[in-house]
Amino acid sequence: xxxxxxxxxxxxxxxxxxxxxxxxxxxxxxxxxxxxxxxxxxxxxxxxxxxxxxxxxxxxxxxxxxxxxxxxxxxxxxxxxxxxxxxxxxxxxxxxxxxxxxxxxxxxxxxxxxxxxxxxxxxxxxxxxxxxxxxxxxxx
Ligand code: 5GP
Ligand code: ZN
Numbered sequence: 688x689x690x691x692x693x694x695x696x697x698x699x700x701x702x703x704x705x706x707x708x709x710x711x712x713x714x715x716x717x718x719x720x721x722x723x724x725x726x727x728x729x730x731x732x733x734x735x736x737x738x739x740x741x742x743x744x745x746x747x748x749x750x751x752x753x754x755x756x757x758x759x760x761x762x763x764x765x766x767x768x769x770x771x772x773x774x775x776x777x778x779x780x781x782x783x784x785x786x787x788x789x790x791x792x793x794x795x796x797x798x799x800x801x802x803x804x805x806x807x808x809x810x811x812x813x814x815x816x817x818x819x820x821x822x823x824x825x826x827x
Contacts, residue, residue, distance in 0.1 A: 690735040695786035699733040713746060714753045719790065723800065726765040728757055728791040737785045738776040750789065758791050767793030771802065
């Protein structure tokens with residue numbers, strides 16, 4: 688997806704409307720069009736980066752700060768007792784908009800939403816092997 692055709696770039700430039708909740712020099716937050724719960728908000732960098740592997744670490748402070756501020760505001764506005772921060776990378780992970788964004792999803796006691804099912808490693812050795820394999824890729 689080119690930046691010219693990227694919907695989130697057009698939203699960041701004000702060329703497509705959004706229900707804005709927050710912005711600063713580098714970050715914009717607006718309501719998701721199809722909310723998990725009302726108040727579900729997306730936080731995006733104004734610049735186009737497709738996913739976590741491409742976004743510069745220097746943006747981290749601005750994003751983290753926005754997630755904290757907007758997360759608290761979403762809880763206040765919706766009466767939620769918690770919120771999920773989610774960020775999908777790649778089609779298989781559920782990413783549909785290839786301009787990086789973080790979801791802030793308000794959560795309510797007993798709302799019945801499962802995030803995902805978790806399993807088990809066959810044994811402790813298999814878990815250690817996987818840790819060693821991941822660590823080896825950090826060195827590549
Ligand atoms: P993803 O699946 O990529 O993590 O999330 C993309 C999100 O963007 C979805 O939750 C979807 O509802 C939201 N979305 C897609 N198009 C638009 C749009 O034009 N405006 C807004 N506000 N949200 C959008
Ligand atoms: Zn974009």
